[in-house]
Amino acid sequence: MVVYTVTGNVGQAGYLDIANSGDITGKNIYVNMTNRCPCSCVFCLRQTKKMMEGNSLWLRGGEPSVEGVMSIFDKYDLSVINELVFCGYGEPLERLHDVCKVIDLLHGKYPKLKVRLNTNGLANLIHGRDVTPDLEGRFNTVSISMNAPDAEEFLELTRSRFGIQSFDAVKEFAVLAKEHVPNVVMTVVEKVMPEEKIERCRKICEELGVTLRVRPFEN
Ligand code: SF4
Structure with a gap:
């Protein structure tokens, strides 16, 4: 599934192909162009057998081309x-x-068109350069998963292939992105992270000058 809408909160999210989403007026439309990632988060279903077999966000047919994505959008009025x-x-x-x-x-x-990026914040390590200028004029919001209040825990959770430098790289990405994107937020998920750690994340975000968004978790 490449283009879809989401129902429900974190933990109970349901994904609906845009073709089955009915009237898209006022909705957020999500775009899934790759399953590649430098991380292997312990909480990510991406690598599991169940995900490979049953999950609709696994791109079984491979990554869609730009033309393929555009041909989906051509059928809808995104205004x-x-x-x-x-x-x-x-x-x-x-x-x-x-x-x-x-x-x-x-x-x-x-x-x-308002455009948001949900990212792990590791793009500068992926590409070996500062890619944040490329975000300018394209994204209104960049939302970065913070995952943890320190480098050790971040690595433990994300198992990033870039190792211990990853957490600092994510923080640096947030600061650099601020120069090019009007709204930069870092996110953690409530209940998944204890209050004390959320507070530590909040302090770090204050120092970085970005907003921390605590996303709701519903079982
Ligand atoms: S950053 Fe983590 S949660 Fe996100 S796609 Fe990669 S492995 Fe999954």
Whole structure:
């Protein structure tokens, strides 16, 4: 499933292909262009057998081309939606170039389209350069998963292939992104993270000058 809507909160989310989402007026539309990711988070279903077999966000047919994604969007009027969100089971910026291309094509048609990136914040390590200038004029919001209040726990949870430098890289990405994107937030999930750790994350975000968003978890 490449383009979809989400029902429910974290933990009980349901994914509906845009073709089955009915009236998309006022909705957030999600785009899933890759399953690649430098992490292997302990809580991510991406690697599990169940995910491979049953989950609709696993791109069984491989990654869609830019043209393939655009051909889906061609069927809908995106001027009525709330926000377009690049996310999915994978890190969207693994396909930085293609994601930018899709946004540019869509902005050509919908100059006011609001676009958000949900990211692990590791794109600068993935590409070996500061990619945040590429986000300018394309994304209104960058939402970065913070996952942990320190480098050791971050690595334990995410099992990032970049090792212990990953947490600092995520924080640096947030600071750099602020120069190019109006709204940069870091997120943690409530109940998954104890209050004391959320407070430590909040302090770090204050120091970085970004907002911490505590996402609701519902069982
Ligand atoms: S960063 Fe996201 S996509 Fe990648 S392993 Fe972690 S939860 Fe899964």
